[in-house]
Amino acid sequence: MTPDSGKIPYLPEPIAGLERVALNLWWRWDRRARLLLRNIDPTIWSATRHNPVAMLRQVDPNRLAHLSRDKKYLADYARVMEELDRAIDPTVGWYPETFPDLQDATVAYFCAEFGLHNSIPIYSGGLGILAGDHCKSASDLAVPLIGVGLLYSKGYFDQQLDREGWQGDSDEVFDPKIMPLMQIHGPDDSRTVAVLETAGRPVHIGVWQLNVGRVQLYLLDTNLPENDPADRELTYKLYGGGQEYRLKQEWVLGVGGVRVLRALGISPGAWHANEGHATFMMVERLREYLAEGLSFDEAVQQVRARSVFTTHTPVAAGHDIFYEDLLDSVCGDYHEGLGLDRAGFMELGRHPDMNHGSFHMTAAAFRLARHVNGVAKLHGQVTRELWTGLWPGREQEDVPVVGITNGVHVGSWMSHHLMILLDEVYGEYWEKNPPEGADWDRILELDDHRIWETHRLLKRTLLDFCREQARQRWKTFWKDTTHLVGAGTLLGPEPLTIGFARRFATYKRASLLFKDEARLRRLLTDPHRPVQLIFSGKAHPADDEAKAVLQRVWRASREAQFEGRIAFMEDYDVHVAHRLVQGVDLWLNLPRVPMEASGTSGMKAALNFVPQLSTLDGWWAEGFNGENGWAIPKAEAEGDELDAIDHESLFTLLEREVVPTYYARDARGLPTAWVAMMKQAAIVGGKDFTTRRMVKDYTERFYVPALRGITEGDDPPTDAVVIGSGSAGSIPTGS
Numbered sequence: 009m010t011p012d013s014g015k016i017p018y019l020p021e022p023i024a025g026l027e028r029v030a031l032n033l034w035w036r037w038d039r040r041a042r043l044l045l046r047n048i049d050p051t052i053w054s055a056t057r058h059n060p061v062a063m064l065r066q067v068d069p070n071r072l073a074h075l076s077r078d079k080k081y082l083a084d085y086a087r088v089m090e091e092l093d094r095a096i097d098p099t100v101g102w103y104p105e106t107f108p109d110l111q112d113a114t115v116a117y118f119c120a121e122f123g124l125h126n127s128i129p130i131y132s133g134g135l136g137i138l139a140g141d142h143c144k145s146a147s148d149l150a151v152p153l154i155g156v157g158l159l160y161s162k163g164y165f166d167q168q169l170d171r172e173g174w175q176g177d178s179d180e181v182f183d184p185k186i187m188p189l190m191q192i193h194g195p196d197d198s199r200t201v202a203v204l205e206t207a208g209r210p211v212h213i214g215v216w217q218l219n220v221g222r223v224q225l226y227l228l229d230t231n232l233p234e235n236d237p238a239d240r241e242l243t244y245k246l247y248g249g250g251q252e253y254r255l256k257q258e259w260v261l262g263v264g265g266v267r268v269l270r271a272l273g274i275s276p277g278a279w280h281a282n283e284g285h286a287t288f289m290m291v292e293r294l295r296e297y298l299a300e301g302l303s304f305d306e307a308v309q310q311v312r313a314r315s316v317f318t319t320h321t322p323v324a325a326g327h328d329i330f331y332e333d334l335l336d337s338v339c340g341d342y343h344e345g346l347g348l349d350r351a352g353f354m355e356l357g358r359h360p361d362m363n364h365g366s367f368h369m370t371a372a373a374f375r376l377a378r379h380v381n382g383v384a385k386l387h388g389q390v391t392r393e394l395w396t397g398l399w400p401g402r403e404q405e406d407v408p409v410v411g412i413t414n415g416v417h418v419g420s421w422m423s424h425h426l427m428i429l430l431d432e433v434y435g436e437y438w439e440k441n442p443p444e445g446a447d448w449d450r451i452l453e454l455d456d457h458r459i460w461e462t463h464r465l466l467k468r469t470l471l472d473f474c475r476e477q478a479r480q481r482w483k484t485f486w487k488d489t490t491h492l493v494g495a496g497t498l499l500g501p502e503p504l505t506i507g508f509a510r511r512f513a514t515y516k517r518a519s520l521l522f523k524d525e526a527r528l529r530r531l532l533t534d535p536h537r538p539v540q541l542i543f544s545g546k547a548h549p550a551d552d553e554a555k556a557v558l559q560r561v562w563r564a565s566r567e568a569q570f571e572g573r574i575a576f577m578e579d580y581d582v583h584v585a586h587r588l589v590q591g592v593d594l595w596l597n598l599p600r601v602p603m604e605a606s607g608t609s610g611m612k613a614a615l616n617f618v619p620q621l622s623t624l625d626g627w628w629a630e631g632f633n634g635e636n637g638w639a640i641p642k643a644e645a646e647g648d649e650l651d652a653i654d655h656e657s658l659f660t661l662l663e664r665e666v667v668p669t670y671y672a673r674d675a676r677g678l679p680t681a682w683v684a685m686m687k688q689a690a691i692v693g694g695k696d697f698t699t700r701r702m703v704k705d706y707t708e709r710f711y712v713p714a715l716r717g718i719t720e721g722d723d724p725p726t727d728a729v730v731i732g733s734g735s736a737g738s739i740p741t742g743s
C-alpha cells in the first residue's frame with residue numbers, strides 16, 4: 009500500500025526536494041527548514057499562517073525559477089535536505105544507541121486528537137498538543153513510535169462570537185489538499201484499508217498518513233462511499249455529537265485502529281492508549297489473542313504486559329462511561345469473540361463504586377494495561393486515590409500508578425530569536441543535541457540586556473499580530489470600532505502584559521479576575537505602573553456556563569472603564585498560542601486545585617523566558633521553586649470559599665510583588681530582578697518540562713519493559729470481578 013502525493017504542482021528540478029520538506033512536519037521544528045520555506049515568499053508564508061503546502065500552491069512559478077538558480081538559496085537547500093535525511097534515519101539517535109537489541113520494535117500510540125500544526129485542526133486543546141509534542145520528541149529520540157488517530161474532516165470548530173460575545177460554533181475550514189496528508193490506498197486501489205462492524209453493519213475505514221519526522225501518524229477516516237451515510241459522518245467532528253457518536257468514534261479508533269495496523273503489516277510490541285478514548289484497542293487485542301487459542305487469563309496477561317495507559321482526568325465525572333444498551337447496539341455480538349456473554353463484557357468496564365450496566369473506559373484500561381500513569385506527580389497521587397477501589401484493602405500509595413509529568417517540545421515552542429540567543433552558550437543548532445539537566449544552568453551566562461531586548465522584540469511581534477488579527481476581522485466581520493479595542497489594538501509595548509489563554513472551562517477560573525472589578529480596574533489603569541491582560545480560548549460547544557465566562561471577558565475587553573487594557577483574541581489555536589506564550593511578560597493560570605492534571609501552556613511560556621503565576625496545581629506543584637514565578641498558596645477550602653481566598657491571594661501577589669518587580673528598573677532601564685526570574689523560568693522549563701525528558705521516561709519505564717513482554721511482577725487489579733457467567737475466566741489475580 010502506497011501513500012499518494014501530487015499535492016504540489018510544480019517545482020524546478022534543483023529544488024524539487026522542497027516537496028519532501030513540505031510534506032513532513034519536521035520542518036516545523038527545524039530552524040533552517042523553517043527559514044528555507046519562509047524565504048520562498050515571506051508574504052504568502054504569513055498569509056497562509058505558515059502552511060508550506062498552501063504556499064507552494066500559490067507561489068509565482070517565476071519566483072521558484074529564480075530560487076532554483078540562487079546560489080545562496082541552493083546552499084541552504086542542500087544543508088536542509090541533508091539534515092532531513094538524518095532526521096528520518098531510524099538507526100541514529102538516543103533510542104537505537106541505548107536499546108540496540110530493540111531496534112526493530114514498534115510502539116503504537118493511540119490518541120483521539122493530535123495537535124501538530126494549525127493547518128490540521130484535529131485537536132481541541134491540551135491533550136492533542138501533548139500527543140503532537142510526544143510524536144515530535146519520539147522522532148528526535150528515534151523511538152520507533154507510530155501514531156494512530158482519527159481524521160476529523162470537519163475539524164474541531166471555528167469560534168464565531170456574535171455581537172454580544174456569545175460563542176456560536178461553525179465548522180472549521182478543512183481542505184486536505186493543503187495539508188501534508190497522504191491517502192493510503194488498499195491493494196486493489198480502493199480506499200478501504202480495514203473493516204469493522206458497528207450497529208449491525210460494516211464500516212469501511214480509510215487511512216491518511218502524516219509524516220512527523222521519523223514518526224508516521226495514521227489517521228482513520230470513515231467518510232468513504234462504501235459506507236452507510238450515517239457512518240460516513242463518524243469521523244466528521246472531534247467531540248461532536250452525543251454519547252452514541254462518541255462511543256462509535258472510540259470503537260473505530262480502538263478496534264479499527266488495531267485492524268488498520270494489521271492490514272498495513274505493522275506489528276507493535278507495545279501499545280499506548282493516551283487517555284481512555286482508546287481503551288477498545290486493548291479489547292481488540294484481547295480478542296486477537298483468544299482467537300489464537302490463548303486461555304482468557306493468558307490473553308489478559310499478554311495484553312497487560314504490552315499495554316501502557318495514561319489517564320489525564322483528575323475528576324470522577326470527566327471519564328467516559330457508556331450504558332449497556334448503547335454498547336449493545338453499537339458493539340453487537342462482538343463479546344462472543346471474547347468468549348464472554350454480554351454481562352461478562354460489561355464486567356470488563358465495571359467501576360468499583362458504580363452500578364452494573366455501565367462500561368467505564370478508564371476502569372477497563374486499568375484492567376488491561378499494566379503500565380499506568382497520571383500526567384504530573386500530584387496527578388499521579390490523585391489518580392491513586394481515585395482508583396484504590398480496584399485494589400480493595402490497599403493503601404493508596406501501593407496502588408500501581410506512577411506520575412510521569414508532561415512536557416512540551418522545545419523546537420516547536422521556543423521562539424526562533426531565543427534559540428539564536430542560546431546558540432551563544434550551547435553552540436549553533438544546539439537543539440539537535442540539547443542540554444540535559446544541569447547544562448540548562450548555563451542560561452545564567454547570557455547577558456541580561458540581550459535577553460530583555462529579545463523579549464521586547466517578541467512582545468512587539470505579539471502586539472503586531474493582535475493588530476493584524478483585528479484588521480482582518482474589521483475587514484470581514486466587524487463594523488463597530490469598539491471591537492478594535494477589544495482585539496487589543498490599544499495595547500502598548502511598555503505595560504506589564506499578562507497572558508491567560510486556555511480552554512474556557514469553569515474550573516480554570518478566568519472569572520476570578522473579575523470578582524472585584526474596582527480592584528481589577530485599579531490594577532490595570534494605574535497611571536504609573538499599568539497592567540494589560542490578553543485572553544484567548546474556546547469554550548466547549550456544549551458548555552454554556554463556560555460560554556458565559558467567555559462572554560464576560562469579551563465584554564470587559566470592550567468596556568471603557570478598563571481603558572483598552574484588556575484584549576480578547578478570537579480563535580485560539582496553535583498559531584495564536586505561539587504568539588502568546590512567546591510575547592507576554594507573565595503567564596497566568598488559575599485552576600481550582602486539583603482539577604488541572606498538568607497544564608502545559610505555562611511550560612511553553614517558561615521555555616520562552618516567561619515566568620508563571622499559578623495555583624499550586626498540575627505541573628506547578630513540582631515546577632515552582634520560588635525563583636521562577638509566583639504561586640497562589642494552597643488553601644484548605646472548597647467552592648466559593650476557596651475562590652474568595654484564591655482571589656485575595658492573586659491580587660495581593662499582583663499588587664505587592666509582581667507589579668513592583670516588573671517596574672523596578674536599574675539605571676539602564678533594565679528590570680534586573682525580573683530578568684533573573686525569566687532566566688530561572690527557562691532553566692526549570694528546560695531541565696524538567698520538555699517532552700524529550702518525558703518521552704525518555706515513558707520509554708525507559710514503560711515502553712522497553714512492554715516491548716520485552718515482561719510478565720513477572722505484574723500487579724493487576726484485585727477487585728473480585730468475575731468475567732462471564734462462569735466458565736470464561738476472570739480478570740487475573742496475579743497468577
Ligand SMILES: *Cc1c(COP(=O)(O)O)cnc(C)c1O
Pocket residue numbers: 132133134135137509510511580581582585606607608609610612
Ligand atoms: C498548550 C495548549 C493548550 C493546553 O494548555 P493548558 O495550559 O493545558 O490549558 C490548549 N490549547 C492550545 C492551542 C495550546 O497550544
